[in-house]
Structures are given as C-alpha cells and as structure tokens.
Amino acid sequence: MTSETPLILLYNPKVAKPGYHRLPHSLLQLGTLLEGRYPYEIVDGNLDQERDRAGEIIERVRREGIRYLGVTIMPGPQLQQAVPDIKRIKTACPDLTIIVGGYFPTNHPNTCANDPAIDYVVLSAGEDTLPALLDTLEQGGDPATVAGLAFARDGQVIHTPPRPPHHPNDLPWYPYHKVPVERYVNRTHLGTRTLSHHSSFGCPFFCNFCAVVNMAEGKWLPESAERLGELTQYFRDKWHINALEFHDNNFFTSESRTAAYAENLLRRDLLLAWWGEGRIDTMLKFSDRTWRLLRDSGLKMVFMGAESADDETLKKMNKGGTLTADKTLALAARAAKYDIVPEFSFILGNPPDPHKDIERGIEFIRKIKEINPAVEIIMYRYDPVPLAGEMWLAAEQSGFAFPQTLDEWADPKWVRVQLRRSADTPWFKHNDRELMRNFETVLNAxxxxxxxxxxxxxxxxxxxxxxxxxxxxxxxxxxxxxxxxxxxxxxxxxxxxxxx
Ligand code: B12
Structure with a gap:
C-alpha cells in the first residue's frame, strides 16, 4: 500500500434520478475529520449512474488493498441499491470491513448490525465516530469502547453509548477538493448555477412521524451566519453560483441567525436565489424586518410541513404543540406579501379514518390556494418511523410491522412504502391513493x-x-x-x- 492508497472508500449508492446531482454532504462531513488523518476517497454513485460502482470497488479493494468501506444509506431507492452492492462487495472481499451510517442505519440499527455483510453501524452523526473506530481497529483495540456504534457479537447486537454530535461551527469546511464540484452545479428552478449546503445539525422538535428525531434527539446546532456568508462568497467566487439550496432539516430555527445571514448576503452584494426548509409557526413569528431581509436577500421558496388540516391530528403528530391549521393559512398570506413561495407538505390519509382525513385535507388545500395561489402543495401519506407515540402505535395496531432483514427492506414493496406515496400500508387503501393522486392532477393543472x-x-x-x-x-x-x-x-x- 502506498501513502496515496485510500485506507477507506466512502460510498454514496445511487439514489437520485440521472442528472439530479447534489453534493454528497453526508460523506463530505465525514471527510472533515478524516483529512490529514487517514487517506480516503469519496465515490458518488449518483454521478455516471451507468457505471458498475460495486464492481469498481471490488476491483480496487483487490488491487490496492483498501481495508474499509463506509456506506451511507437513506431509506427507499438508496437502500435498494445499497443492499445488493454491500452483499456483492462483502462476498467478493470478505476481509474488507464494511461500516454503514446515515438515516436508515440510525433508525434500524439491529437490522443492519445483524446482517452478515455489515461489520459496524455508526449511529447518528459520524464525523467523530468514524475516525475513532478506525483508530481502534487499526490499533487492534476493542470496538465496544467506541461510542456511537452498534455491531453484532456472539449473536447479540452491542450498542455502545451514544456520542454527542460535533458542533458544525467547530468543524473544518467540507473537503470540496474530494469531489468534482463543477458537476454538482445544477440548473434548477432557482437558477442556472445552483449548489447546495447543509448548515446545521438536527432539529429541536420531536414530531412523531419524522426520522430526524432518532438522529438528533432534539438537538439543533447551527453554523454561524458569518461562516455561512463566507462559504456563500466562496461558492460565488469559485463556482460562480447564482442560486443556493440549504438541505438543513430546519434552516430557519433561529430568527437572529436567519436575519444575520440575509444581511450578510446583502452586505456582500451576493444577489442569488436561495431556498431552505423551515417551520410555519417559527416563521410566522419572524418580524416584518426579517421577512423583508429574506425577500431582499433573494429567498425564493421555503419548504414547510403543514401536515394536516386538523388541529387534533397536528397534536397527535406532536408538531411542537404550536402549529395549528389557522397558522398555515396565516403563513400563506404573510409569505404572499413578501413574494416568497411556501411549499406546504401534507401527510394525508391518517388513521383512524383515512378517507375523511384526505377529504378534509383537500378542502383545506383549496382554501390555501384561494389565499395564495402561488403556494406549492406536496402530498404524502404517513411513513412510519419507530418512535414512541400515538401514530406509531396506531400503525402497529393496524398490523403494520417493519421488515426484519435487509433483503426484505430492499424489496420494491418497501421502497414504495418509504417513498410515502403508495397504498402498501394496512390503513391506506387503493381508493385513498387514487383520490389523492387524482386531486393532485387536477390541482397541478x-x-x-x-x-x-x-x-x-x-x-x-x-x-x-x-x-x-x-x-x-x-x-x-x-x-x-x-x-x-x-x-x-x-x-x-x-x-x-x-x-x-
Ligand atoms: C439530500 C437529501 C436527499 C437527496 C440525495 C442525498 C444523497 N445521498 O445523495 C435526494 C433529493 C435524492 C433525496 C431523496 C430522498 N430522500 Co432524502 N434527504 C436529503 C436530506 C435533505 C439531506 C441529507 C444530508 O446530506 N444531510 C447532511 C449530512 C451531513 O447529514 P447525514 O446525512 O445525517 O450524515 C451524517 C450521519 O447520518 C452520519 N452518516 C451518514 N452516512 C454515513 C456513512 C458512514 C459510513 C458513517 C460512518 C456515517 C454516516 O454521519 C454524517 C455526518 O455526521 C435529508 C434531510 C436532512 N436534512 O438530513 C433527507 C432525508 C434523508 N431523505 C429522506 C427521504 C425519505 C428521501 C426519499 C427516500 C423519499 C422522499 N420522498 O423524499 C427520497 C428518494 C427519492 C427518489 N430518488 O425517488 C428522509 C429519510 C426519512 C427516514 N425515514 O429515514 C430525510 C431524513 C428527509 C426527512 N426529514 O424526511 N434525499
């Protein structure tokens, strides 16, 4: 092995549609603390999707003696690609240590740890756990001493103590030199040269349908507005961006950070279009001054979970207790004044009476469109996440159970479930699916x-x-x-x- 040979490959199995390229933030964040410590490379299966990435990895492991493979896994299409790839690679290279992390392994650690092809599961944020695990394994130590892991040993799954996330302000910038950034500059509805960034860890809320809860446990740690301004300037100077997407779970959690970032963009005269995800009740509390700053700095659209037309259902979802349907209507009106488009996402067809829930949702959506026709509407149905709470209990009582093995998870039926649009759940009937789909077609026309x-x-x-x-x-x-x-x-x- 030469000093140039990677010790570990970080692999992002294909998830996006061809041509839909977003920077692989999960792997870039892992790279921040591997830089200068262990040689590594990032392999993004979303680029050149026709390539046989698993075959290439096998070839490299055999030729170069690479010892570790880290795989990031989101549920749905990425899991469907990841499972056969991991199994094929492990069969071909049994001495390679395979480590997985991301939303799917964090929410289903035992299923991953029990699969013979997977050696270690990293839970929640991985930038500290991964190098600590490599240190331990390289020195012949016991991985049971490394916080933030799950792995199988003697027929049992061992969970080591949780590891707190690293504050993103104290992390180095992402190692952009590790990926061909130019290829991630996209033409989107925001602009002709759009890049993306992820500027905070977690979300302070505990909504009981959301996979972020098991990942973040109520923590929200943001990069400062000043640091974000510098990064945006760097993106502009180096890659000439005119648009920026923030992939944070909840970009707008802090009004002061939001306003300071908008001011920063204005001060730097960075006229760009930007987008992020936020909460209705939080943004409704923002002052007129902040809304003006957001508009003037180029904020075009905000994705927000409106979830339901029914306050009782919102309570059951544990949407932080302060979101009501009236606030959704008020936000639609407020955003219209500032020419910022809200994208409202709904979770419809909830038990106990899914059909009624959809009908009520449809009438509510019509009301929103009357107030502000520019609002974008996105409709999902509930995709269970293993969390304490009424929604998960109701799903379990209706006969819903998660698969027990990775092979079952990778079945197309489960991929459809995770895409939150199919009728493959016991409480959601084909007719309900049809009604949602037909209304969506008419609404979108x-x-x-x-x-x-x-x-x-x-x-x-x-x-x-x-x-x-x-x-x-x-x-x-x-x-x-x-x-x-x-x-x-x-x-x-x-x-x-x-x-x-
Ligand atoms: C970008 C993104 C995508 C991109 C692709 C990303 C990629 N891998 O290339 C696209 C747009 C394609 C996508 C698609 C989907 N997504 Co998506 N996506 C995200 C998003 C917004 C950001 C992910 C990210 O970069 N985070 C930033 C990094 C730094 O954090 P991280 O990923 O958690 O990584 C850290 C740890 O998890 C861990 N880690 C992660 N991987 C690994 C690997 C190893 C080896 C180790 C050691 C550690 C580790 O360490 C990292 C650093 O701390 C998240 C929400 C969010 N804000 O996180 C949703 C999210 C992951 N997506 C989600 C879903 C459901 C989907 C879909 C399956 C369905 C849908 N309807 O949206 C689709 C599939 C669509 C399709 N193709 O048909 C859900 C997952 C829910 C769940 N039940 O687990 C999320 C959480 C959104 C949400 N709130 O519901 N997504």
Missing amino acids: YYPTTTDRRLRSPLWRPVLKALSGWRYSLRVYRWPFELEAVQRRIRYQRPETSGF
Whole structure:
C-alpha cells in the first residue's frame, strides 16, 4: 500500500434520478475529520449512474488493498441499491470491513448490525465516530469502547453509548477538493448555477412521524451566519453560483441567525436565489424586518410541513404543540406579501379514518390556494418511523410491522412504502391513493407549479387552467385522463420530484 492508497472508500449508492446531482454532504462531513488523518476517497454513485460502482470497488479493494468501506444509506431507492452492492462487495472481499451510517442505519440499527455483510453501524452523526473506530481497529483495540456504534457479537447486537454530535461551527469546511464540484452545479428552478449546503445539525422538535428525531434527539446546532456568508462568497467566487439550496432539516430555527445571514448576503452584494426548509409557526413569528431581509436577500421558496388540516391530528403528530391549521393559512398570506413561495407538505390519509382525513385535507388545500395561489402543495401519506407515540402505535395496531432483514427492506414493496406515496400500508387503501393522486392532477393543472422550467412558456399555463377549470370548480377529480395526457405531453414535473 502506498501513502496515496485510500485506507477507506466512502460510498454514496445511487439514489437520485440521472442528472439530479447534489453534493454528497453526508460523506463530505465525514471527510472533515478524516483529512490529514487517514487517506480516503469519496465515490458518488449518483454521478455516471451507468457505471458498475460495486464492481469498481471490488476491483480496487483487490488491487490496492483498501481495508474499509463506509456506506451511507437513506431509506427507499438508496437502500435498494445499497443492499445488493454491500452483499456483492462483502462476498467478493470478505476481509474488507464494511461500516454503514446515515438515516436508515440510525433508525434500524439491529437490522443492519445483524446482517452478515455489515461489520459496524455508526449511529447518528459520524464525523467523530468514524475516525475513532478506525483508530481502534487499526490499533487492534476493542470496538465496544467506541461510542456511537452498534455491531453484532456472539449473536447479540452491542450498542455502545451514544456520542454527542460535533458542533458544525467547530468543524473544518467540507473537503470540496474530494469531489468534482463543477458537476454538482445544477440548473434548477432557482437558477442556472445552483449548489447546495447543509448548515446545521438536527432539529429541536420531536414530531412523531419524522426520522430526524432518532438522529438528533432534539438537538439543533447551527453554523454561524458569518461562516455561512463566507462559504456563500466562496461558492460565488469559485463556482460562480447564482442560486443556493440549504438541505438543513430546519434552516430557519433561529430568527437572529436567519436575519444575520440575509444581511450578510446583502452586505456582500451576493444577489442569488436561495431556498431552505423551515417551520410555519417559527416563521410566522419572524418580524416584518426579517421577512423583508429574506425577500431582499433573494429567498425564493421555503419548504414547510403543514401536515394536516386538523388541529387534533397536528397534536397527535406532536408538531411542537404550536402549529395549528389557522397558522398555515396565516403563513400563506404573510409569505404572499413578501413574494416568497411556501411549499406546504401534507401527510394525508391518517388513521383512524383515512378517507375523511384526505377529504378534509383537500378542502383545506383549496382554501390555501384561494389565499395564495402561488403556494406549492406536496402530498404524502404517513411513513412510519419507530418512535414512541400515538401514530406509531396506531400503525402497529393496524398490523403494520417493519421488515426484519435487509433483503426484505430492499424489496420494491418497501421502497414504495418509504417513498410515502403508495397504498402498501394496512390503513391506506387503493381508493385513498387514487383520490389523492387524482386531486393532485387536477390541482397541478389548475395551479401549475412555478418550479417547472418547462412551464415558463406562456402557452401551457392557460391551456392547463382552461382544461381543468370545470373539474376544479365542480370538485370532479375522478379519471382526469385528459389532464394526465397533457401533463405527459409537456412532461410536467411535480415540485417534489425536481426538488425535495
Ligand atoms: C439530500 C437529501 C436527499 C437527496 C440525495 C442525498 C444523497 N445521498 O445523495 C435526494 C433529493 C435524492 C433525496 C431523496 C430522498 N430522500 Co432524502 N434527504 C436529503 C436530506 C435533505 C439531506 C441529507 C444530508 O446530506 N444531510 C447532511 C449530512 C451531513 O447529514 P447525514 O446525512 O445525517 O450524515 C451524517 C450521519 O447520518 C452520519 N452518516 C451518514 N452516512 C454515513 C456513512 C458512514 C459510513 C458513517 C460512518 C456515517 C454516516 O454521519 C454524517 C455526518 O455526521 C435529508 C434531510 C436532512 N436534512 O438530513 C433527507 C432525508 C434523508 N431523505 C429522506 C427521504 C425519505 C428521501 C426519499 C427516500 C423519499 C422522499 N420522498 O423524499 C427520497 C428518494 C427519492 C427518489 N430518488 O425517488 C428522509 C429519510 C426519512 C427516514 N425515514 O429515514 C430525510 C431524513 C428527509 C426527512 N426529514 O424526511 N434525499
């Protein structure tokens, strides 16, 4: 092995659609504390998706003597790619140590640890745990002494004590030299040169449908506005960006940080379009001054969980106790004043009466659109996360159970469940799925999204609106074949398939 040979490869199995490139922040963050300590490389399966990444990894491990493979796994399509890849690699290279981390392993540690192809599961933030594990293994120590891990030993899964996350302000910048950044500069609805960043760890809320809770346990640790301003300037100077997406779970948690970042952008005269995820009740409390700063600094859109039209359901979801349906309507009106588009995501079809829940949701969405037609609407159904709380209990009582093995998880049925759009759960029926899908088709024709660049042509909007008008006003959502045909013709993209 030469000093150039990586000790560890960090692998991001393919998850995105071809051509949808976002910087692999999970792996870049791991790189921050590996730099200068252990030689490593990042392999992003989202780039050049036709390549046989598992085959290439096997080849390199054999040729170069690489000893570790770190794999990041999100549920859904990425898991479906990761499972066969990991198994194939382990079979071909039995001496390679395979370490997994990310949202799926953190929420289902035992299933991962019990799989013979996986050696170690890193729970929650991994930038400190990974080098600590490598130190221990390289020195022949006992991994049971390393905090933040799960692994199988003598037929049992050992969980070591949890490790607190590293404050992102104290981490070095991401090692951008490890990835071909130019290839991640995208044309999006925000701009012709869009890059992305992740500027905070976690989320301070405990919503009981959200996978972030097991990851963050209520912690929220942000990079400072000053540091973010410097990074944005660097992106502008080096890669000439004109748009920026923040992938944080909750970018707008602190009003003072948000306002300071907007001021920073204005001071630097960085005129760019930006986007992030936030909470309705938090942003509703922001002052007019902050909203003005956000607009003037180029904030175009904010993704927010509106979740439900029903205050009782919102309580059950444990949305922090302060989100009500009235606040969602108020936010729609407030954002319109500042020309900032809210993207409201809903979780519909909840037990005990999924059909009624969808109907109520539909009427509520119509009300939102009356107040602010620019609002984007994204509809999901509940995707259970193993968390204490009424929603998980109701799901379990209706006969829902998670798979016990990785192979079952990688089955297409479970991928559909995790995409939160299918009817493969006991409480969600085919009819409910149809109603949601049909309403969405009519709604998207009547109020076409502003995020689809193809719709910038002045022709399509009036055509779609005219065709769907009678259905929308008479509430006839069933069998909207003619609208689907036009949407296919212009290859209409729902906002969540082009963004998040
Ligand atoms: C970017 C992103 C994507 C990108 C792809 C990312 C990629 N891997 O290339 C895209 C847009 C493609 C995507 C898709 C999906 N996503 Co996504 N995504 C995210 C997002 C916004 C950011 C991930 C990120 O970069 N985080 C920043 C890094 C620094 O944190 P991290 O990933 O947690 O990594 C740390 C630790 O987990 C750990 N770690 C992670 N990997 C590894 C690996 C090793 C070896 C080790 C040691 C440690 C380790 O250490 C890291 C550093 O501390 C998260 C939400 C969020 N803010 O995290 C959702 C999120 C992960 N996505 C989610 C989901 C559900 C999806 C989808 C499956 C479904 C959907 N409808 O959105 C789709 C699939 C769509 C499809 N293709 O059909 C959920 C997962 C929920 C769950 N039940 O677990 C999340 C949490 C969003 C949410 N709040 O619901 N996603």
